[in-house]
Amino acid sequence: MEMSIRWTVPFEAESARWPAVSPICTDVEVKMSAGPDPPGVPPLGSGDSVQQQVLASFPLCQLTEEDLTKNPLFCKLLAALSHHLDRTGLTVSLKEELEKAEQELRTQKLAWLQSESLYRLLQEMVQDHYIRRHHNSTSPENSKFYETMEQCLLVAQCVRQLDPSSTTSQDQPLLMGLSAKHVLDLMPPEQDVRRMKQRLLAELEVHLKKKCFSILSYYQPDWEHESEGLKNVKLSLLPETLESDSKKAEALREKGLESATLLQRQTQAYLSELMGCLQILQSLILDYRLKAQKELDKKKVEYLEAKCQIVIRKIRSEMLHLQLDTYTVDKISAHWKIREKLDAELKAIRAEKQSAESMLSSFEVLGQEFEALVQEYTQLRLEIDNKSWALREFSQHSH
Structure with missing residues (x-):
C-alpha cells in the first residue's frame, strides 16, 4: 500500500x-x-x-x-x-x-x-x-x-x-x-x-x-x-543542562508508559479474578440466603405496614386536636356572621353588575351614533380638564 x-x-x-x-x-x-522524537514503549523480553x-x-x-x-x-x-x-x-x-x-x-x-x-x-x-x-x-x-x-x-x-x-x-x-x-x-x-x-x-x-x-x-x-562572567559561563552550559533535563523527563515519560502498560495488564488480571469471585458469591447468595430472605422480607413488610398505619392514625389525631384548638364556638359563630355579610355584599354586587350590563346592552342598540357621541363627550371632557388645569396654574402664578 x-x-x-x-x-x-x-x-x-x-x-x-x-x-x-x-x-x-x-x-x-x-x-x-530540534528535540528528538519521543520513543515508544520498549518491547517485552524474549x-x-x-x-x-x-x-x-x-x-x-x-x-x-x-x-x-x-x-x-x-x-x-x-x-x-x-x-x-x-x-x-x-x-x-x-x-x-x-x-x-x-x-x-x-x-x-x-x-x-x-x-x-x-x-x-x-x-x-x-x-x-x-x-x-x-x-x-x-x-x-x-x-x-x-x-x-x-x-x-x-x-x-x-x-x-x-x-x-x-x-x-x-x-x-x-x-x-x-x-x-x-x-x-x-x-x-x-x-x-x-x-x-x-x-x-x-x-x-x-x-x-x-x-x-x-x-x-x-x-x-x-x-x-551572579557576576556577568559567571553568568556567561553558566549560559554556555545552559543548552547541555536543558538537554539533560529533557532526557530525564523523557526517561520518566517512558517509565510512566511502561508503568501504565503494566498497570493495564494487572488491572485486566484483577478484573478477571474479581468476576470469578463475584460469580462464586452470587451462587452462594442464591443457594443459601434467598430461601430465608423471602420470609424475612415478608415479616419486614408486615412490620412496616403496621408502623405506617400507626403513624397515619397519629397524624389524624394531631390534625383533629389542631382543629379543635383553632376553631372554638365563638370563632365559628363569628365566621358565620362574616360569611352572611360577604354573601349579602356579593348579592348586591351581582345585582349592580346585572343592571350595568342591561344598561350597556341598551346603549349598544344605538350603534355608530352612540359611539360618535361617546367620542365627542370624551373629547369635551379632555378639553375641560386641560382648561381647568391651565386655569389653576394661571391662578397659582398670578398670586
Whole structure:
C-alpha cells in the first residue's frame, strides 16, 4: 500500500516577511536544535509469552490475554503483523515517509523560527528605544539609527503584503494599485542604511545577551545576582543542562508508559479474578440466603405496614386536636356572621353588575351614533380638564 503525504507549511513564506532588511542581517545566525522524537514503549523480553508480546506490540488495541487464548489463529496473525507494523499501526515504509516528512517540517520550522526570532528582536529593540526616549532624552545618532531600522522593517512588511508571489503560486490583484517597487522607493537613504548595518550587529548582540540572561534568570532564579562572567559561563552550559533535563523527563515519560502498560495488564488480571469471585458469591447468595430472605422480607413488610398505619392514625389525631384548638364556638359563630355579610355584599354586587350590563346592552342598540357621541363627550371632557388645569396654574402664578 502506497501513500503520498503532501505538507503545506507556511514557514518559508513567513521567512520572507521582511526581505528588504534581510541584507543587513547576513552575519547574524540564531542556532536552535530540534528535540528528538519521543520513543515508544520498549518491547517485552524474549521470555514473555506470545500473547504478552502481541499485547505489547499493539497497546492501542483493547485486547486481553484471554481473547488471544480463545482465538489462536487471530493471535498468530497479530504476531505476524507485528513484524511489519509499529505500535501506532503504521507500516514500516509509511513510518519512514512520515519520519522524513517530520524531519523536513522541523527543518522548515527551524528556518522560520530563526527569521521570526530575529524579526521580533528587531521590533523589541525599536520599542525599547521609544520607551527609553519617553523617559530620558536620547542622542540624535541613536534616534536616527532606530528610526532607520524601523522604517526598513515597515517597508519590508509592506513588501511582504504587496508581493505574495514568494508564498503563493497564484497571481493576486494589486492592493490599491500599489506594487512592491512603489514601497521600496520609501526606503531610507543608502548612506543611513549603511550606517545602520554597521552598528546593528553590536546592538543586536547586546539585546540578545540581555534576553539570554533573562532566560537564564527564569530557569535558575538563584543565578540572577551572579557576576556577568559567571553568568556567561553558566549560559554556555545552559543548552547541555536543558538537554539533560529533557532526557530525564523523557526517561520518566517512558517509565510512566511502561508503568501504565503494566498497570493495564494487572488491572485486566484483577478484573478477571474479581468476576470469578463475584460469580462464586452470587451462587452462594442464591443457594443459601434467598430461601430465608423471602420470609424475612415478608415479616419486614408486615412490620412496616403496621408502623405506617400507626403513624397515619397519629397524624389524624394531631390534625383533629389542631382543629379543635383553632376553631372554638365563638370563632365559628363569628365566621358565620362574616360569611352572611360577604354573601349579602356579593348579592348586591351581582345585582349592580346585572343592571350595568342591561344598561350597556341598551346603549349598544344605538350603534355608530352612540359611539360618535361617546367620542365627542370624551373629547369635551379632555378639553375641560386641560382648561381647568391651565386655569389653576394661571391662578397659582398670578398670586
